[in-house]
Amino acid sequence: MKFNIPIGPQHPALKEPISIRLTVEGEVIRDADLRLGYNHRGLEKLAEEKSWIQNIYLTERICGICSHSHATCFVQGAEKLLEIEPPRRGIYLRYLVSELERIHSHLLWLGVAGHEAGFDTFFMYTWRDREVVMDLLEMISGNRVHYAINTLGGVRRDLDESLRKKILEGLAVLKTRSEYYYKIGAMEPTFIGRLAGVGRLTKQQAMDFCAVGPMARASGVDRDVRKNDPHTFYNEVEFDIATADTCDVLGRTVVRIKELFESYKICEQILHKLPDGPVAVKAPRKAKPNEVVSRYEAPRGENIHYIVSNGSEKPERLKVRAPTLANYPATVEILKHGFIADIPLIFAAIDPCICCAERSVELIDSRSGEERTLRFSDLRRMANERARILPLQRNVAWPF
Amino acid sequence: MAVLKTFLYLVVYPGLLFLFVYATFVEWFDRKVYARLQNRMGPTHTGRAGILQPIADFVKLMAKEDVVPDLADKKLFSALPVVGLAIVITAGLLLPVWHIDPAVSGPISFPGDVIVLLYLLSLPTLVLFLAGWSSTNAFSIIGGTRTLTMLFGYEVPLFLAVLSPAVLAGSWRLAEIAAFYRAHPLLILPNLIGFGVALVAVQAKLERTPFDIPHAETEIVGGTFTEYSGKKLAFFRLMADIELVVSAGLLATVFLGGFGGGFIFAFVQFILKTLAVVFLLSTLRAVTGRIRVDQVVTFAWKWLAPLAVLQLLIVILIKGFAL
Numbered sequence: 001m002k003f004n005i006p007i008g009p010q011h012p013a014l015k016e017p018i019s020i021r022l023t024v025e026g027e028v029i030r031d032a033d034l035r036l037g038y039n040h041r042g043l044e045k046l047a048e049e050k051s052w053i054q055n056i057y058l059t060e061r062i063c064g065i066c067s068h069s070h071a072t073c074f075v076q077g078a079e080k081l082l083e084i085e086p087p088r089r090g091i092y093l094r095y096l097v098s099e100l101e102r103i104h105s106h107l108l109w110l111g112v113a114g115h116e117a118g119f120d121t122f123f124m125y126t127w128r129d130r131e132v133v134m135d136l137l138e139m140i141s142g143n144r145v146h147y148a149i150n151t152l153g154g155v156r157r158d159l160d161e162s163l164r165k166k167i168l169e170g171l172a173v174l175k176t177r178s179e180y181y182y183k184i185g186a187m188e189p190t191f192i193g194r195l196a197g198v199g200r201l202t203k204q205q206a207m208d209f210c211a212v213g214p215m216a217r218a219s220g221v222d223r224d225v226r227k228n229d230p231h232t233f234y235n236e237v238e239f240d241i242a243t244a245d246t247c248d249v250l251g252r253t254v255v256r257i258k259e260l261f262e263s264y265k266i267c268e269q270i271l272h273k274l275p276d277g278p279v280a281v282k283a284p285r286k287a288k289p290n291e292v293v294s295r296y297e298a299p300r301g302e303n304i305h306y307i308v309s310n311g312s313e314k315p316e317r318l319k320v321r322a323p324t325l326a327n328y329p330a331t332v333e334i335l336k337h338g339f340i341a342d343i344p345l346i347f348a349a350i351d352p353c354i355c356c357a358e359r360s361v362e363l364i365d366s367r368s369g370e371e372r373t374l375r376f377s378d379l380r381r382m383a384n385e386r387a388r389i390l391p392l393q394r395n396v397a398w399p400f
Numbered sequence: 401m402a403v404l405k406t407f408l409y410l411v412v413y414p415g416l417l418f419l420f421v422y423a424t425f426v427e428w429f430d431r432k433v434y435a436r437l438q439n440r441m442g443p444t445h446t447g448r449a450g451i452l453q454p455i456a457d458f459v460k461l462m463a464k465e466d467v468v469p470d471l472a473d474k475k476l477f478s479a480l481p482v483v484g485l486a487i488v489i490t491a492g493l494l495l496p497v498w499h500i501d502p503a504v505s506g507p508i509s510f511p512g513d514v515i516v517l518l519y520l521l522s523l524p525t526l527v528l529f530l531a532g533w534s535s536t537n538a539f540s541i542i543g544g545t546r547t548l549t550m551l552f553g554y555e556v557p558l559f560l561a562v563l564s565p566a567v568l569a570g571s572w573r574l575a576e577i578a579a580f581y582r583a584h585p586l587l588i589l590p591n592l593i594g595f596g597v598a599l600v601a602v603q604a605k606l607e608r609t610p611f612d613i614p615h616a617e618t619e620i621v622g623g624t625f626t627e628y629s630g631k632k633l634a635f636f637r638l639m640a641d642i643e644l645v646v647s648a649g650l651l652a653t654v655f656l657g658g659f660g661g662g663f664i665f666a667f668v669q670f671i672l673k674t675l676a677v678v679f680l681l682s683t684l685r686a687v688t689g690r691i692r693v694d695q696v697v698t699f700a701w702k703w704l705a706p707l708a709v710l711q712l713l714i715v716i717l718i719k720g721f722a723l
Contacts, residue, residue, distance in 0.1 A: 005538045011621065026545075027693060116618045118609055118690020124438040190610045190688040193695055340542065341692045344618040 002030065007343060009038045020347070024340055032335035034328055047318040052078050052287065053152055055315065059305070060146050062320060063353050065108060067146045068101045069298035070305075070320070075150045077294030077307040078315075081287040082152060090154030090279040095233050096167075096270045097140060097149050099263045103174065104133045105299035106256045106263075109351050110181060113253060116344040117194045122184065129177045136170045139163055154280025164271055171264050178260045185253055195250035199334045199346035202247055209330035212323050213301020214259070215350050217243045218251035225297035237269045249342075252349045285313045298323050300351045324353045410493075419492050423641035424454035429675060430644070430682045437686035454641070458634050466630030473534040480534070481628070481635035484527040488642040491520035495649040496575035497659045497670040512572045517650060518559060521605065524643055525551050528607075528614065528624050531636070535627035543623025546693050547614040550604055553700030554611075558601035560708035561594040564715040565654045574650075578658020588657060590718055594711035595655040597704050599677070602647045603684055604696065606640065610688040611696060648677035 002025050009017040017038035023031040043062055047055050055078070060071040072094060079086065086094070107130040114122030134144050141147035141157060149155045184191065201211065206219035216223050224241045226234040242258030244251035287309035294305045301323030310316040327350040335346055409415060428443060428451050435442025443450025468474055493508055494517045525547055532544020566572060568587060569580035581588055604611040615623030625633060652658065652673035659666040659673070691699070 003538060005542075024542075027542075114689065118612060118616060118618070119688065120609070121438045121686045122689070124440060128439055188687075188689065190691050193691055194689055339692060339694070341613070341616065341619050341690075 005340070007347075014347075016352075018352070020335070020343070022335070022340075022343070027339050027341065029335060029338050029340065029343070032332050034332050036328075044318050044320060047315060049314065051285070051313045052082065052283075052315065055318070056150055056152070057146075057148060059318075059320070060148060060150075062322070064145055065105050065353060066101065066298045066300060066303075068097055068149070069296055069303050070322075071148075071150045072098060073294050073296035073298075073303050073305045074307070074318070075152065076296065077292040077305050078152060078287070079283075080292045080294070081290050081307060081309045082283055083288070084153045084281055084283050086154040087278050087281060088275040089158075089277045090281075091233050092270050092274050093140075093155045093157075093159060093279060094150060096159075096267060097137065097147055097155075099267045099270070100133055100137050100140070100167075101147070102263045102299045103260055103267075104130055104137065105351075106260050107133065109256055109299075109348075110253070112348055112351075113195075113249075113345070114191075116348045117191060119188075119191055119194075122181075122191070126181065129174060132170050132173055136167050139166060151280055152283035154278070156280070158279050159274070164274070168268065168271060171267055175261070175264050178257060178264075182257050185250075185257055192250060194345065195253060196246070196248060198249045198342045199338060199349060200247050201330055201334050203245075205333065206247075206330065209333060210326055211301075211330040212326045213298070213351075214242075214252050214255045215301065215327050215330060217241065218255045219247045220245040223302075225295045225302050229295055234266075236273075237266050239266050249345050249349045286311060287313075287315075300324060300353060301326060322353060324350065327352075414493065414495075414497075416489060419489055419642050419645065420638065423638065423645050424458065425451070426645050426648070426674070426678055427454040427641045430678055430685075433679055433682040434686050437683065458638060461634035461637070462631050464630040464633075466632060467627075469535060469537065469627050471536045472627065473536075476530060476534045477627075478632065480527050480531045481632040481639065484524050484531075484639040485635050485642070487520055487523045487527065488639050488646055491517055491646045492642060492649070494520070494574065495646065495670075496578055496653060497649065497666055509573065509575050514562065514566055514572055514574050514577065514654070517574065517646075518562060521643065521647060521650070522551075522555065524639060525605065527639075531628070532614070532624040535624075537627050539620040539622065539626045540624055542620050543614040543626070547607070547624060549693050550607075550611060550613060550696050553697040554601040554604035554704065557597050557700055557704035557708040558605065560705070560712055561597040561601065562650070562654055564594050564708070564712045565591045567712070568715045568719055570719075574653050575658070578653050579660070581657040582660045585657065587718075588655065590714055591655055591711070593707055593714070595651070597708045597711065598651055598655065599680055599684070600704060601700075602651065603681055604700070606644055606647060606681070608681065609685045610691050612690055613693050613696065616690055644678065644681075645674060648674040648681070651677050 002023055005022050005024055007020040007022060008014050009019045019035040019038065021033045021035070022029050043058065047058055050058055056071050056075055059074040060067045062070040075094075107126050111123040111126040111130070114120065114126065137147055138144045140159065140163065141149040149157060186192075201209075201215070201219050203220045205211075206216045206221050211219065211221070212223070220243055222241045222243050226232060226239075227241055239262045242255045242262055244254045244258075246254070289309060289311045291306070291308045294307065296303045296305075303323055304321040306317070306319040306321075308316040308318075331347065331350055335343065338346060411417060431453070432442040432450070443453035446452040446456045468477055494513050496509060529544045529547045532540040532542075532547065535541070565581070566577050568591070569577040571577050571580065607614055615625055617623075620626075622628075625636060628636060649670065652670070656673050656676075659669040661669065
């Protein structure tokens with residue numbers, strides 16, 4: 001007996017609205033379909049109205065978890081357009097926050113994976129330890145979630161010796177805790193039983209569907225902007241690309257735990273090699289007409305910002321390709337032929353950030369099931385038409 | 401007088417009222433142990449150390465709006481929570497703690513009551529399946545079928561595991577089985593494998609992690625209970641709590657020597673032994689993640705059933721050679 005189950009737009013497994021429609025036969029999924037557009041916020045359009053410096057704080061709000069990733073990706077590009085080079089100390093501090101953010105994001109993901117697998121104890125433990133890195137980020141930047149440490153030409157705040165020591169202490173605590181999680185990930189039989197062999201994505205498929213981040217690395221594709229891009233800061237530190245060859249959710253978990261250790265390594269190197277000097281240079285207000293593509297390895301994978309400048313103090317165009325969007329095609333493919341019980345795990349394994357990836361409006365007629373994608377001009381025409389048809393209401397009460 | 405006595409027996413002690421109070425206490429204990437193992441506080445607000453929280457939850461649910469879906473079979477949908485509650489309370493009456501003298505014969509203690517108790521504990525599963533099915537919600541139907549699928553896994557190992565101590569004791573009567581093990585405490589030890597099997601099977605019967613598959617929140621929302629709200633949901637939750645008490649009582653009777661001595665002493669033993677069993681179940685809940693429904697059946701037939709048969713074999717060998 002086949003029937004359709006809707007997962008979302010509202011569902012306990014989803015923290016943000018997205019709709020997955022599944023055709024199931026008993027416990028087995030036969031077909032899957034993904035629908036976006038429940039969380040569109042018009043951020044790219046808004047970016048064209050804001051100045052370069054305002055846009056840092058706007059792009060930071062694309063995502064609540066990898067806020068620093070979007071801000072850094074934008075700032076990298078904007079600095080190219082404004083033709084400024086931040087000082088060494090500023091760069092070091094910027095990528096220190098990047099790695100701390102990666103640690104917090106991966107710890108958060110581990111907890112979510114535990115919860116989706118019904119292993120709530122794991123969830124409680126990882127989120128408790130995540131507080132350590134959240135506190136560190138708050139001490140560095142003054143904020144827990146939207147750090148706002150970036151500015152054009154460097155960072156806003158400097159680090160002193162006592163804070164440097166505190167960060168090293170915090171990292172030591174996190175390291176021992178992560179070793180414990182690595183052991184749980186490798187030993188707890190119910191947890192492994194749930195994760196191993198689930199959501200298989202072969203190396204070829206991962207490349208065909210352009211998967212990014214831990215999703216691709218768990219399928220043996222050693223793709224990481226930090227290593228592949230020859231012009232990044234990361235050439236100055238030693239680390240390895242964490243990969244796994246199991247091609248399943250267990251592999252994605254292992255990759256993320258390994259990346260935690262790589263991030264601890266990078267953070268320690270940054271703190272030991274921290275150069276002296278200023279943390280920021282003064283940035284000009286206007287950028288010459290030009291365009292730039294900025295790449296950044298966010299915790300979820302490769303983040304791309306395409307920015308065009310037109311000689312004014314605002315960008316002409318900002319295009320964001322969040323890593324979650326790149327992982328959707330692969331997700332739909334691996335959802336097919338899985339079990340219902342595996343949906344939350346498969347979907348969580350890409351670490352979806354739905355509001356990052358919302359870019360278009362699609363309307364579905366509830367009666368006929370007909371779908372159409374609307375452009376802004378169409379929507380405006382429809383709104384005008386409706387305003388013309390509706391009678392003018394003259395005696396509307398003002399709401400106070 | 402006899403009518404009054406029966407009435408008190410059914411409504412006050414050990415019937416409805418006592419089982420209600422004790423079941424909410426056990427739920428509090430379970431939640432507290434689970435929370436402490438997860439580095440949380442658990443209930444703290446209502447009553448001392450949150451001890452009244454389950455009762456507060458019950459009262460709150462009773463006061464909530466009670467929605468019956470339009471497409472549901474309304475009579476069945478409404479009757480099932482009450483039927484389920486009645487079944488588990490009836491099962492509770494069969495525990496030999498309320499009638500401590502095995503010589504007393506009557507409707508409450510009789511030869512074969514262990515079978516009746518096991519049977520009564522199987523019925524709530526059927527009630528849950530029907531509840532899911534009559535809700536006509538996709539999530540509920542999947543939850544209901546998962547309940548039944550799991551039943552095929554854990555039921556046979558549970559029966560085998562619980563019946564082997566009965567075979568060793570040579571009786572189908574709970575009070576006599578318990579009395580036998582009180583007389584020969586060392587014979588509790590050969591039943592340890594069966595105790596482990598029964599613990600895991602009871603965990604599955606009670607649908608707790610790692611077997612909380614029929615109402616796996618992240619997959620199928622509320623599962624069986626998706627459409628239930630208000631009083632009916634409160635009854636189902638109370639049913640689960642009382643089922644926990646009765647299952648713990650059954651394991652304590654069969655595997656831990658039951659509840660001997662006078663009225664007070666037996667009562668204290670009952671509290672301590674059921675809490676010990678619940679503690680084990682809570683720990684199991686805290687240290688595991690949820691598995692898949694096919695993994696339950698595989699696990700039950702690959703491990704639980706052979707271990708239960710091994711237990712039965714051990715018991716038969718002991719009975720043949722040692723006794």
